Structures are given as structure tokens and as C-alpha cells.
Amino acid sequence: MRRPALFLLTLIPFTVTHIATAQVHPSKESLSGLYPGAAYSPYAQRAFPSRPLWGDTHLHTAMSVDAGLFGARLGLEDAYRFARGEEVVSSSGQPVKLSRPLDWLVIADHSDAMGLVTDLANASPKVTQYAQGKRWSDGMRAGGQTAVDTALDLITNFSQGNIDPDLLADYSPGSKGYASTWEKVVKAAEAFDDPGTFSAIIGFEWTSLVKGNNLHRNVIFRDGAEKAGQVVPFTTQPPVGSTDPLELYKWLENYETKTGGSVLAVAHNGNLSNGLMFPVDAQYTGRALDASYVEQRAKWEPMYEVTQIKGDGETHPLLSPDDAFADFETWDVGNLDLTEAKTDDMLAHEYAREALKTGLALEQRLGTNPYKFGMVGSTDSHTALSTAGEDNFFGKHAGTEPSPERMQHPFTKTDKGEFKGWQTSASGLAAVWARENTREAIFDAMARKEVYATTGSRIGVRFFGGWDYTEADMKSRQPAFIGYEKGVPMGGDLPAVGDASAPSFMVYALKDPIGANLDSIQIVKGWLDADGNTQEQVYDVAWSGDRKLDGSGQLPPVGNTVDLKRANWSNTIGAAELGAVWSDPDFDPKQRAFYYARVIEIPTPRWLVYDAFRYGVDLPADAATTLQERAYTSPIWYTPKA
Numbered sequence: 001m002r003r004p005a006l007f008l009l010t011l012i013p014f015t016v017t018h019i020a021t022a023q024v025h026p027s028k029e030s031l032s033g034l035y036p037g038a039a040y041s042p043y044a045q046r047a048f049p050s051r052p053l054w055g056d057t058h059l060h061t062a063m064s065v066d067a068g069l070f071g072a073r074l075g076l077e078d079a080y081r082f083a084r085g086e087e088v089v090s091s092s093g094q095p096v097k098l099s100r101p102l103d104w105l106v107i108a109d110h111s112d113a114m115g116l117v118t119d120l121a122n123a124s125p126k127v128t129q130y131a132q133g134k135r136w137s138d139g140m141r142a143g144g145q146t147a148v149d150t151a152l153d154l155i156t157n158f159s160q161g162n163i164d165p166d167l168l169a170d171y172s173p174g175s176k177g178y179a180s181t182w183e184k185v186v187k188a189a190e191a192f193d194d195p196g197t198f199s200a201i202i203g204f205e206w207t208s209l210v211k212g213n214n215l216h217r218n219v220i221f222r223d224g225a226e227k228a229g230q231v232v233p234f235t236t237q238p239p240v241g242s243t244d245p246l247e248l249y250k251w252l253e254n255y256e257t258k259t260g261g262s263v264l265a266v267a268h269n270g271n272l273s274n275g276l277m278f279p280v281d282a283q284y285t286g287r288a289l290d291a292s293y294v295e296q297r298a299k300w301e302p303m304y305e306v307t308q309i310k311g312d313g314e315t316h317p318l319l320s321p322d323d324a325f326a327d328f329e330t331w332d333v334g335n336l337d338l339t340e341a342k343t344d345d346m347l348a349h350e351y352a353r354e355a356l357k358t359g360l361a362l363e364q365r366l367g368t369n370p371y372k373f374g375m376v377g378s379t380d381s382h383t384a385l386s387t388a389g390e391d392n393f394f395g396k397h398a399g400t401e402p403s404p405e406r407m408q409h410p411f412t413k414t415d416k417g418e419f420k421g422w423q424t425s426a427s428g429l430a431a432v433w434a435r436e437n438t439r440e441a442i443f444d445a446m447a448r449k450e451v452y453a454t455t456g457s458r459i460g461v462r463f464f465g466g467w468d469y470t471e472a473d474m475k476s477r478q479p480a481f482i483g484y485e486k487g488v489p490m491g492g493d494l495p496a497v498g499d500a501s502a503p504s505f506m507v508y509a510l511k512d513p514i515g516a517n518l519d520s521i522q523i524v525k526g527w528l529d530a531d532g533n534t535q536e537q538v539y540d541v542a543w544s545g546d547r548k549l550d551g552s553g554q555l556p557p558v559g560n561t562v563d564l565k566r567a568n569w570s571n572t573i574g575a576a577e578l579g580a581v582w583s584d585p586d587f588d589p590k591q592r593a594f595y596y597a598r599v600i601e602i603p604t605p606r607w608l609v610y611d612a613f614r615y616g617v618d619l620p621a622d623a624a625t626t627l628q629e630r631a632y633t634s635p636i637w638y639t640p641k642a
Contacts, residue, residue: 052431053442054458055104056083056386057203057266058218058305058378062091063181064109064205067382068117069140069151071398074384076188079107083386084198091398096385098392099514100458103437104199105386107185108218111204111233112158112241115181116171130167132157148399152337152412159209159337163237173232173240182232186225193224195438202439204233206265208243210284212337214272217248217265218305218378222443227261244285249296264447268305268380270355271313272336275346278355278371280362289370294362297370303446306352306453306632307377307428309396310336310419314598314632315353318344323538324554325522325600329425329455329627333417341416356635357526357534360592363639364528374449374491374634375596377428377456388456390627391567393426393607400424404615407608407623422608422623427455431631433489449491449634457629459518460510463490463597465636467497469504469581479508479579490596491634496641502587503638507541508579509599509631517574519544519558519600519628523582527593538598541582544575560603562626567605567613574602589640596635600628 061079062072073091074082082088085101119127120137127133139150157163170177186202193200201220208215221228234251235241242248252263270277276284283289306313311331320326334341348354352375359371379386382397395401396411400421411419433450434441445451452461462480466487473482483506488494494503511518520543526536540555547556561570584595603626612619619625 052452052460053103053434053437055102055106055199055430055432055442056378056388057106057220057376057430058108058205058268058308058380059083059105059384059386060109060205060380060382061107061384062117063114063185064382065113065117065120066110066151066155067384067397068121069136069147069154070382071143071147072383073398076107076185077192079384079386080105080188080192080200082384084192088385090385090394090401091383092401092403094402096387096392096394098387099389101198102386104201104432104442106201106203106218106220107189108203108205109185110207112207112235112237113168113171114233115177126170127167130164132164133167145399148397151397156212156337156339158207159212160339161237165238168237172237173235179232183229186229190225193439195436197437199437199439199442201442202228206234206236206248208236208245208248209336210243210276212335212339213274213276213284214269214336215243215245215267215276215284216269217245217267217301219248219252219263219265220443220446222262222440223259224439227259230259231255244283246283246287246293246296249300252300262443262447264302264443265300266303266305266376267301268308268378269310269313269336270350270352271311271331273350274335274340274342275349278349278358280349280358289362289366291366291368294366294368294370298368298372302373302449303376303451304352304355304373305378306375307425307455308380309425309427310380311423311425312427312455313350313352315351316347319347319351319354320536320538325598325628325630328630329427331419331423333419338412338414338416338419353524353526353536356594357528357536360526360528360594361532361534364532364592369637372637374446374451375453375632376430376446376451377453377632378430379428388426388429390426390456390605390607391610393610396424402611402614404611404617407611407620420620420623422620425455426607429454429456429458431458431461450489452490452631452633454631455627455629457515457601457631458512459515459599459601459629459631461597461599461631461633462506462508463633463636464488464506465492465494465503465595466506467503469506471581473506474508474579474581479506482506488636490636492636494636494638496589496639498641502584504581504583505595505597505636506579506581507597509577511574511576511601516569516601516604516629517544517571517576518578519574519602520555521578521580522598522600523595524598525584525586525593525595527588527591529591537586539582542578542580544578545573558602560626562603562605564605564609564619564625565613567610569602569604571602592640593638594635595638597631597633599631601630603628
């Protein structure tokens, strides 16, 4: 075990260039040259973020058609009020409040059919004149399980491309109603944006579904109403929209050209794409991957949503059989609407770690790594409530808000399989290392990939890579100074040097102040070997207690203090902080590689345990009742000299 002295998580001022090239390179003067500085206070004359900024890149309100059909009644204002820490009443009539406010929020309502849900609720003749519209309006107005079934029916028809185009015409780009709806989205963000305190970031979800296979992206703007209000969102339904990500990239390019603004996209739920999310040879369209594809994807998608309510997407036990923590909140039954069952050959094109490895091979083949992304978590809640805590989980949609029965109700069930209600994950959150709490600073941190994901806990993590970190560097109460001075932060590129034997990495983590202690820190390495094959290895680098690695190099479990009957646990095991300086013992300077840190908490109860305790109901016999929350940092990449 290596445990540093108590430290402060600090950062230095920076400037950022274009999204595709942004990376922090602070001058020596801004680091050691001014520290402790002319002033007595080491914090004077500089702007140091003392903590990561916590947020959600993926929240839906009642304005999303599926959310509204599921029974959501909370709108844009409710979502912002809740995220910034106010108490609200949920769609099911229950008071709810976050334990701590978020620092920022992206409301990412679906761009397709914006405004439709309002007319369905009001039984407007604009929708009831169509058979589908009348069926969905009647179902939505009936409420309860009927509304839930109606929402699933709409989602299935949408994913299969079977919605009447005439019905969609009034709720698509080019119509006055669509423009008016987007205007409401932009105005709400402007009203709640409070620079320095809370950032309301404008965004939407481009919901590409190819026969039920998930290719969704969230689009995030750096800009306010002046620029974002000049456009309307891109959609997927023909004839206006497209399900092809290349068409989305064109839209993003056109936005920046037209407005002078900045925008990016974040993919999510590759685990529900049935092998389409991370192609190796060709897209689902049949178009071969070429230099243009990899360059465009690398430019527009600097982040990936690696964990959320519909399962964790870091890796899969069949892809990482030697990783004891690989089977975590796994959803591997089929595609999004369960119209097609999952097969094992699809998995390699669905998970973040495998994609990071694949990216190394594609870079060698095509010159650009299309999967060079940072990692964030988010909720994908369709309740207008960004709840990611196991003890405060308000479900995926209004029909799964807290109730005695919710864990027993299937999330989706077809003849191809079932996503069980209790399998829904409370995950996750996005942490951003930004200099200030503004749209611009947060976006710039995303663009340079200085971000990390958690499954809901607010673990503080810093991760640096360089060539000459030492154990003494971890003893500083200001390790960020040394981190930047000697290397690069998470999301960065480690420059090759001729005389270094191996890179060294400095990683440190603090527990969530009101959460569970830490079990361990691991560094995950992926590389491209001499034969052109991708490889991976997980290294334990810091851990709590007096445990020793066994003969096979495995760390014994930390233990388990969870009391299932009382929905409780104790911090009598684990550590409040962990850190280490680690050097890669297997480094080959000729091989492309990446490294990211994974921080693991001690076991705690899953949300259904709290349900069972609070409602006095039994737990499902086959349900997972505990979990070990975790954080995933963005990687640091090493590229050999040409």
C-alpha cells in the first residue's frame, strides 16, 4: 500500500485552443517559478480550482417524447432547479432533493419530434388525426402502466423507422413549432446559467437507432443563445435527418462555420449497439473506415459516456477475463429495444477499453486514432432529476420512480430477452477539471479530455503521466504543481523521449466526503504489440490496509461491511485517501500505449437494498445487492517517435 500525505487537489491557469488540438501546457513560471511566489500566500496571483466540477451531460425532461409518454411531468425549469440543489416534487408526487448541488448540467432532450409530447398530452388534432398519434395520445392520457407500454411502443416504432412521416412533419426542423420548441430550450438555459455558481449548458440528444441498435450522441454547445439560437438541432428521421454519424459531423461543422461557435458530441451505450458503436473495418452503412472517418470522429467526439443508467461500459468479463472488476453493472442481453439478441462477437465493438485498444491499431493503419476519447459518466434519466446516488435513486423514467414494486418490473422484455428492473444502474456523474464554473471553461476541459467518470460517487481523482516522477513527489501538499511541471494530466499525450527507460505516473484519490472509503487504485494499460495485436493489463498500484498481492499478482478482497437488513455499511475498512507513483514495468518504447486510472470503493448497498428497507419488501432472489462504486479517469496516451 502507498498512501500519500494529505493533499489539496489544485490546478493552474490555462488557455485553450480549438477543440481538436486543445491541451494544457502551463509555463514553468506558472508552476514552480511563482510558487510560493512574491506574495506570502501560495494561492495569491493565480486561479486554482480546488475541486472537480460535478455535472451531468445527459438528462431528459418531459419535453422528450419518450419521457413524457412514460409519465414525466417535470420540465426544463424543474430540472435546473433540482440540479442546483432545490427540492422539487417528482412526477410521481414525491419530494426529492440532491445531497449536494451539481455544478453544471446539460439537458439533452431528444432532438427528434421536439414538441410532440405536448400535443399528445393535449390530444391535439394535429396528432390524433393519425392512427399512431391517436393511439399514443390515448395511451399517454391513460397513465400508469398503459402510458409506460405506450412509450415502449413509440420507442420500438421509432427505432425501426416506422413512424408516420406526415405525423412527424410538424415536429421536425423546418416547421415553426420545432423552432419554437428549441427556442424554449435555449431560453431556459440562459435563464438558469449563473457563471461562477452554476452552468446551464445548452445541448440535445441525436438519437440514432439502426433497427434498435444504439448509436446515440449527445451534442454539447460551448455557446449561449446568441450562437446556439441560430440553428435548430439535427435529427435522425428522414427526410430531414440521418442515422449516420458522418452526417451529424457535417451538421457540427456547419454550425461552427455558420456561427463561429464551438460544439462537440458524446456517444453513449455502446453496450446496446450490438456491435455497431466502435467499428474496425466498416460502418453499419457498409462504408469502409478510411482516413476521413477516423479524422472526423477524432475531431468531434473527444469524450465517451462510459457509465450510466443502462449499464456500465468500461469493459466486459469476456473481453477482460483476467480483470476481477470487469463484470460491473453489465447489460449484455441485446440491443436497446431487445429486438435482436446479443452475440459474443459483438462485444469487442461495444466497450470503452476495447475501443481504446482498437484505436491504437487504427491509428497505425490510418494515421489517426478515432477512439482517443476521455471518459465521463452521466445519468440518462428521463425524469428531469439528475439522481446518481444509490440511496436517492429516482429511476430511469417516471414509471420507475420509488415504489415497492419497481425492482420487480422489467425495464424491457421481449422474446429476445429481458432487462430486469433491478438491473437498472443508478450511475453516473461527470467530473471536469475546469478553471472556473462557466460554460466556456467546462467545455474547454471537455475538449482537452481533462475529465473523468464516476458511477455516482464524488471521488476526487488526479492522474498525471511523465518520465521522472518520484515517491517524494507524492509527499507534497500541492502535487498538482509537480504533476503539471513534470508531465501531462489525464486526457493528455505523453511525448516520447529518447533516453527514458519507462514512463511514470502519479495518481491520487480522495474518498467522497459523505461516501464510502476507498479500496484500491488500479492503472489499466492497453498497447499494440510488435505483431500488431492489442493487449491489456491491469496493475494494482495503491490499496488500503495491510493486504499483499498473492502468488498470481492478485489483490485479496478488501472485505464487506454491508448490512442488507438495515441498508447500511461502515467505513471500518478502506482508506480515505490513496496515491502512488508507478512506473510501467513492461514498457516498450516502440509500442503505442494508453494508461488510465480506475479507483474502487469498498462495497456498499445497491439502490434496491434501500428500497427493500424503506418499503419493507423482499429482495429478488437473483438480484445483485451490493456494488463497488468507482471512478475512471481519461487516459494518457504514449506514441513512439516516428
